[in-house]
Structure formats: structure tokens, C-alpha cells
Amino acid sequence: MSVVSEQAQTPLQPGAPRPPAADLDVSSSEEVASRGRILGARIMANRLGIIGIVWLVLMVSVALFADFFAPYTVDYVHEEALRAPPQRVHIFRDGRLTRPFVYGFKSERDTRTFLTTYTEDKELVYPIYFFVEAEPYKLWGLITSNTRLFGVEEGGMVALFGTGRLGRDVFSRVLTATRISLSVPIIGMLISVILGSSIGVASGYWGGVADILIQRLTEVLMSFPRIPLWMALAATLPPELSSLHRYLGVTIVLALIGWAGLCRQIRGKTLALKESDFIMAGRAAGSSTPTILFRHLIPNCFSHIVVVATLSIPGLILAESSLSFLGIGITPPLVSWGTLLKDAQSVQVLTKHPWLLAPGVFMVLTVLAVNFLGDALRDALDPYSEIR
Amino acid sequence: MSDTPILQVENLSKFFPVQRGLLRRTVGHVKAVNDVSFAVNKGECLGLVGESGCGKTTVARCLLRLVEPDQGRILLHGEQQTFDIASASRKEMLDVRRQMQIIFQDPFSSLDPRWRVTDVIAEPLMAQKVGRGEAGRRVLEILPTVGLGPHFADRFPHELSGGERQRVSIARALIVSPPLVVADEPVSALDVSVRSQIINLLLDLQSQMNLTYVFIAHDLSIVKHISHRIAVMYLGRLVELGTTQQVFEDCKHPYTKALLASVLIPDPTHREQSYVLEGEVPSPLNPPSGCHFSTRCPFAQEQCSAEEPELRDMGGGHWVRCHFAEELDLSEEIFAPQFDTPTASN
Numbered sequence: 001m002s003v004v005s006e007q008a009q010t011p012l013q014p015g016a017p018r019p020p021a022a023d024l025d026v027s028s029s030e031e032v033a034s035r036g037r038i039l040g041a042r043i044m045a046n047r048l049g050i051i052g053i054v055w056l057v058l059m060v061s062v063a064l065f066a067d068f069f070a071p072y073t074v075d076y077v078h079e080e081a082l083r084a085p086p087q088r089v090h091i092f093r094d095g096r097l098t099r100p101f102v103y104g105f106k107s108e109r110d111t112r113t114f115l116t117t118y119t120e121d122k123e124l125v126y127p128i129y130f131f132v133e134a135e136p137y138k139l140w141g142l143i144t145s146n147t148r149l150f151g152v153e154e155g156g157m158v159a160l161f162g163t164g165r166l167g168r169d170v171f172s173r174v175l176t177a178t179r180i181s182l183s184v185p186i187i188g189m190l191i192s193v194i195l196g197s198s199i200g201v202a203s204g205y206w207g208g209v210a211d212i213l214i215q216r217l218t219e220v221l222m223s224f225p226r227i228p229l230w231m232a233l234a235a236t237l238p239p240e241l242s243s244l245h246r247y248l249g250v251t252i253v254l255a256l257i258g259w260a261g262l263c264r265q266i267r268g269k270t271l272a273l274k275e276s277d278f279i280m281a282g283r284a285a286g287s288s289t290p291t292i293l294f295r296h297l298i299p300n301c302f303s304h305i306v307v308v309a310t311l312s313i314p315g316l317i318l319a320e321s322s323l324s325f326l327g328i329g330i331t332p333p334l335v336s337w338g339t340l341l342k343d344a345q346s347v348q349v350l351t352k353h354p355w356l357l358a359p360g361v362f363m364v365l366t367v368l369a370v371n372f373l374g375d376a377l378r379d380a381l382d383p384y385s386e387i388r
Numbered sequence: 389m390s391d392t393p394i395l396q397v398e399n400l401s402k403f404f405p406v407q408r409g410l411l412r413r414t415v416g417h418v419k420a421v422n423d424v425s426f427a428v429n430k431g432e433c434l435g436l437v438g439e440s441g442c443g444k445t446t447v448a449r450c451l452l453r454l455v456e457p458d459q460g461r462i463l464l465h466g467e468q469q470t471f472d473i474a475s476a477s478r479k480e481m482l483d484v485r486r487q488m489q490i491i492f493q494d495p496f497s498s499l500d501p502r503w504r505v506t507d508v509i510a511e512p513l514m515a516q517k518v519g520r521g522e523a524g525r526r527v528l529e530i531l532p533t534v535g536l537g538p539h540f541a542d543r544f545p546h547e548l549s550g551g552e553r554q555r556v557s558i559a560r561a562l563i564v565s566p567p568l569v570v571a572d573e574p575v576s577a578l579d580v581s582v583r584s585q586i587i588n589l590l591l592d593l594q595s596q597m598n599l600t601y602v603f604i605a606h607d608l609s610i611v612k613h614i615s616h617r618i619a620v621m622y623l624g625r626l627v628e629l630g631t632t633q634q635v636f637e638d639c640k641h642p643y644t645k646a647l648l649a650s651v652l653i654p655d656p657t658h659r660e661q662s663y664v665l666e667g668e669v670p671s672p673l674n675p676p677s678g679c680h681f682s683t684r685c686p687f688a689q690e691q692c693s694a695e696e697p698e699l700r701d702m703g704g705g706h707w708v709r710c711h712f713a714e715e716l717d718l719s720e721e722i723f724a725p726q727f728d729t730p731t732a733s734n
Contacts, residue, residue, distance in 0.1 A: 095454075134527060233528075276496040276497055277493075277494055277498035278498050278499055278500040278501075279493050280454055280492070280498070281492055281498045281511075281557075281560070282500070282511060283454055283488075283489075284452050284454055284485065284490045285485065285511040285512040285514055285515050285560065286481070286482050286486075286515035286516065287487035287511060287514070287515045288515065291514075293656075294498055295503075296502075296704065299500075299502045300500070300501070300502055302502075303528070
């Protein structure tokens with residue numbers, strides 16, 4: 001019985017080539033792919049994920065620099081073109097390649113239906129210039145500028161997505177609305193992640209009466225029908241609230257409902273983790289409860305939190321839009337995709353002015369993109385998924 | 389090694405309630421540890437052995453207050469003061485953890501996968517409010533002591549082998565220089581080839597740092613090698629306690645004998661017919677009446693299932709929990725199997 005016999009010799013297989021001596025220096029030559037690199041490679045291998053990321057990067061930059069990308073301000077009115085259709089961008093004139101331009105409108109009023117129809121007026125040519133000087137704006141409330149990405153000369157008009165009921169440029173409004181429609185879900189998600197993960201971890205770690213109470217509370221929250229609950233909470237926001245405060249209010253309302261699902265998931269994860277040896281080791285080391293919660297448990301739940309949080313954004317985008325569409329969310333002068341869709345409520349819009357649905361298209365694409373990203377993240381973080 | 393106890397466990401019990409149904413009614417208790425008493429002397433290694441489920445690990449966790457003991461006292465004689473771990477306050481526990489640390493069984497699950505080796509090893513120091521710079525310096529100091537190079541400091545656990553991980557685990561336990569270390573089966577999750585290295589490391593560290601070990605294992609050959617005294621547990625009860633020599637050469641309890649007989653001897657010519665215990669370990673939820681071992685004991689008599697034996701001193705610090713400890717002659721012949729075993733010759 002010689003358990004303690006020295007077995008220091010490395011059992012080299014007879015046929016195995018001995019590694020060159022230089023490779024034996026473990027510190028310098030060993031290549032270990034970091035978690036981040038593996039994660040990145042796995043996301044990059046997912047085509048839909050990349051599409052999602054590209055669209056979201058585009059949307060976020062649009063949101064950040066909306067004033068620059070939009071040719072007009074939200075309130076700029078084209079008096080001569082109410083509910084005008086999108087203008088087509090031409091690059092050929094008289095069979096020759098020119099700078100991109102749009103034609104002006106010729107309007108005719110149908111004497112029977114009183115509807116104005118717009119046709120391209122080939123006499124009115126508005127060439128599109130890039131980096132033009134137009135109405136000044138304040139980027140992020142800090143930097144004053146008057147450079148916009150593109151525009152036409154004074155007196156002309158460019159409305160790539162047509163104009164609305166009051167003659168405002170739909171394209172500019174959709175781009176500007178991106179700010180609200182993306183920031184409400186992202187801020188709401190952050191609040192609900194902070195709430196949900198800390199309450200969930202605490203609930204799972206301590207257990208007992210607190211756990212039971214918290215879990216019943218989340219069940220009640222989750223079993224309410226969503227829209228009436230949002231409406232009720234949104235209705236508690238005083239009507240005399242300024243547009244900006246209302247925006248914050250709506251965000252908080254959405255977050256207060258959204259944390260419940262995450263809380264339950266994180267609690268489950270915590271229940272599983274808290275019995276693991278490294279938590280036991282942390283307690284044996286004398287680590288305080290906050291250390292165990294915030295340095296052991298939450299980091300180990302983190303991949304889970306990221307996925308759940310990402311996949312909760314589409315719900316929040318739709319929630320904000322629903323509230324705004326119903327008139328109890330974002331109010332003018334702020335615009336969100338939901339408030340823009342308010343203009344597209346009638347059947348007449350669908351038949352005669354379908355371009356007013358543009359914000360809806362953006363919403364659908366963004367929701368899809370976030371879902372693609374969430375799925376890609378989930379697959380990439382799942383240790384059991386096969387790397388494609 | 390001296391005779392001054394560093395740790396005294398008195399009548400330690402831990403019962404886990406078993407709850408059933410919607411209302412989580414308690415329908416019984418698993419008596420994981422039942423009235424266990426022993427002492428550990430300064431500088432010695434006390435081996436705690438027994439088969440799976442006998443309560444070894446629960447004892448270890450009670451010692452560190454990782455599970456709350458239900459009854460009993462755990463006295464730790466520190467340099468300045470004596471603590472009763474079973475009733476120590478949160479603040480006192482922090483002092484206790486500077487004097488007693490634990491090495492866990494599974495090096496794969498006892499290191500947080502998100503923490504670098506430095507942070508893992510420094511965790512007890514950070515808990516003791518040692519500054520970050522000082523902690524990092526001490527980690528670099530202790531790495532060579534456990535046989536790891538300084539480049540391991542920035543690694544993550546998943547980059548290490550089982551043996552390396554267990555070395556990290558040992559470094560974590562020793563970083564606060566505790567006089568007493570509880571080792572909960574520190575090598576049973578390791579490759580056989582690495583076991584001896586870790587055992588030798590533990591022995592070296594013991595002599596270098598004058599450590600006291602409570603060494604839990606189910607592999608008797610390792611315990612024999614490392615322990616000065618051995619405590620044998622069966623179904624939450626201590627059944628025999630004595631020096632290594634007493635237990636290995638003159639054991640008085642039939643269960644200890646059966647454990648010893650189960651040790652395999654790596655000798656191809658050896659043809660001993662070792663004694664095999666019959667039956668399963670009874671459920672700790674409902675242990676047999678009288679002597680817990682009576683259902684499997686080849687010498688069981690009426691008295692055995694009627695009344696429970698006391699842990700009695702047989703002289704020379706040899707304690708046995710058996711009615712017939714004096715009368716039994718536990719030699720190999722008696723331990724011949726009581727059922728037909730196919731012989732090796734055909």
C-alpha cells in the first residue's frame with residue numbers, strides 16, 4: 001500500500017513526440033482564449049445576430065445624432081404639402097447622371113372628395129446637398145450646430161417618407177422619435193435589471209418568509225393583464241406634468257412592472273448556486289454577505305441577466321409605443337414611434353397615406369433586431385450550445 | 389505534537405429536518421451528527437473516517453459554522469482566548485476564521501469560476517480587512533509554499549488542473565496562517581497520481597507551519613499515513629477513537645474491523661478473503677434501535693438491538709462504542725465471510 005509513493009515523473013506516452021523545450025515555459029506560450037474572445041467569436045458566427053447588431057448600432061447612432069441626420073426639426077411644417085407622399089430620389093436627369101435630386105409637388109384637389117393629390121412637378125428640381133447649413137440645433141443640449149447631413153436649398157423640400165397631416169416631415173420625425181423609443185426601453189430595462197437581480201438574489205439567498213412574500217408579490221404582478229396595469233399606473237401620472245417628467249414617469253412605470261420576471265429567474269439561479277462549494281468556501285473565508293451576494297452570486301448569474309435583460313427590451317419598446325399610441329405615454333412636444341403612429345389610426349391612412357406607418361416599420365425592425373441579438377447572446381453564453 | 393487540546397468538540401449534534409407536502413410539515417429528522425465528542429491536540433492530525441453519509445462532512449461544516457449545530461459546544465482554544473464556535477457572534481466568528489480554515493473536497497466547485505487565483509486566495513484576507521496591496525503581496529508569498537509559480541496568480545480556475553486547483557484551495561486556507569485546518573476529503577476528487585503530491589504537500593506544510601489537521605477521508609490508507617489519531621464514525625455516531633496504532637492494530641469495534649478489511653492491498657499474490665459487510669447502511673432518518681451497527685454486525689446479540697452502547701474508554705485514550713469490546717477477538721479468522729464466496733482458483 002503505497003499511496004504516498006513519489007510519482008513525479010510525467011507519464012509520457014511511448015509514441016508521443018516530446019514537446020520542444022521552449023514550449024515547456026508555461027507562462028509564456030500557453031494560449032488560453034479568454035471568455036470574451038470566445039463569446040465574440042460565437043456571436044460573430046451567428047448571422048441573424050450580426051444583422052441585429054448592425055441595425056441596433058445604426059439605430060443607436062441615429063438616436064444619438066438625430067438632429068444631424070434629420071433634415072428638419074420635429075415641428076418644421078411644409079405648408080404647401082400636407083400628407084404628401086414620399087419623394088423619390090433621382091440620380092438621372094435627361095438621361096444624364098447628376099447629383100441626387102428630388103422633384104417638387106404639383107397639387108390638385110379632387111372637387112368631389114376634397115382630397116389633395118400630389119404629383120411630381122418635373123419643373124421643380126431640388127438638388128440634395130450634403131452637410132448643409134440649416135436650422136441650428138443643440139446636440140445633447142450642449143453643442144450648438146447647424147450642420148445637417150443633407151438637405152435642399154431654401155424654398156425647396158425633401159420628404160423621403162412623405163409628410164403628415166400638418167405637413168411635417170415624417171422622416172425627420174421618425175429619426176428624432178428613435179431617441180425616446182430606444183431610451184425608454186433601455187433605461188427601463190436597466191432599472192428593472194437592478195431591481196430584479198438584487199431582489200431576486202436576496203430572495204433566493206435568504207429564503208424564508210421574505211422569499212415567500214417576494215415570490216407571491218411577483219406572481220401577483222405577473223398575473224395582472226399588462227395593458228390595463230400600465231394604463232392604471234400611467235394614469236396616476238399627473239396631466240400637468242411636463243413632457244420630460246412624463247417621459248421619466250413612463251420609464252419608471254414600465255420598469256416597476258418589468259422586474260418581476262427577471263427576479264424569479266435570478267432567484268432560481270441563486271437557489272442553485274448558493275449550495276455550491278465556492279459559496280460555502282466564501283463563507284468559510286469569512287466573507288460578508290454583501291461580498292457573497294455581489295461578488296460571488298451576481299457575477300455568476302451575469303450571463304443569465306444579460307440574456308434576460310436583452311430579451312426584455314422588445315417588450316418595453318412595444319409597451320412604450322402602446323402607451324404613447326393610447327395617449328397616456330409620451331406627450332408632445334416629445335415624439336416617440338408610438339405618438340407618431342397615432343396619426344395612422346384610420347383606415348384612410350392605410351389606403352391613401354400608407355407612408356404614415358413608417359414608424360411602425362422601424363419599430364418592427366428594431367424589435368426583431370433586439371430579439372436576434374438576444375438569441376445570439378443566449379446561444380453564445382450557453383456552454384452546451386455547439387459552436388457553428 | 390503536544391497534549392494540549394486546540395479544539396474540543398462536546399456532544400455535537402446536527403439533525404436535518406425532513407419536510408414534506410405543501411405545508412412543509414416536518415416528518416422526521418436525519419440525524420447526521422449525533423452526540424459526537426472528541427478533542428484535537430495541538431500539532432496532531434486527527435483522521436475522521438467512515439463511509440459515505442456517516443456525517444463526516446457535516447461535522448466538518450459544523451466546526452466551521454457553515455451549518456448551524458443544533459446541540460453541543462465546539463471550543464477552539466486560540467492564542468489569546470477560547471471561543472465556543474457553536475454560539476460565537478458574527479464578530480467572534482471572524483476571529484475564529486483566522487484560526488481555523490477548511491480545505492474542500494472538490495477543487496472544481498470550490499473555486500469561484502469568475503475569480504482569478506489571486507482573488508480566490510486573498511478572499512480570507514479581504515474578509516479580515518487586509519488592504520489590497522498587502523493581500524496581493526501575501527498571495528505571491530504563499531504561492532511557492534504550495535508549489536505554484538507566481539504566474540498562476542492571474543489565471544482563472546478553469547485554466548488549472550485538478551491538482552493545481554487543490555493547491556490554490558490549500559493556499560486559500562493557509563493565507564491567514566491558521567493553526568488549525570479542517571481538510572474535508574482533500575484528495576478524494578483528485579487523480580491517484582496527484583493524490584500523493586497533495587498529501588505530501590499537506591505533510592510538509594504541517595511540519596513547516598506547525599499546523600493541526602482534522603483530516604476527513606474514507607480512504608484508510610491515506611488516513612493511516614497522515615494521522616496520529618483516528619476517529620471512526622458510523623451513522624452520525626462516533627464508534628471508535630484511538631491512536632492510529634490502536635485503531636489499525638488493535639481495533640475493538642466490529643465496524644472498524646470491517647472498514648480495515650475493506651482496504652485493498654496492492655499485491656497480486658495476496659489472496660486474503662476480506663470480510664465484506666452485508667446489507668446497506670440503514671437510513672439515518674430511521675436508525676436501528678440500540679447499537680446502530682447491530683443490523684450489520686456479525687456478532688450482534690439481543691442486547692445490541694435493545695440498548696445503545698456508550699462510548700467507553702478502553703485505556704490509553706482508546707474509546708469504543710460496543711457492548712462487547714472487551715470480549716470480542718477481532719482476528720482475521722473470525723472475519724471470514726459468512727456466505728459462500730467463489731474461490732479464486734477455478
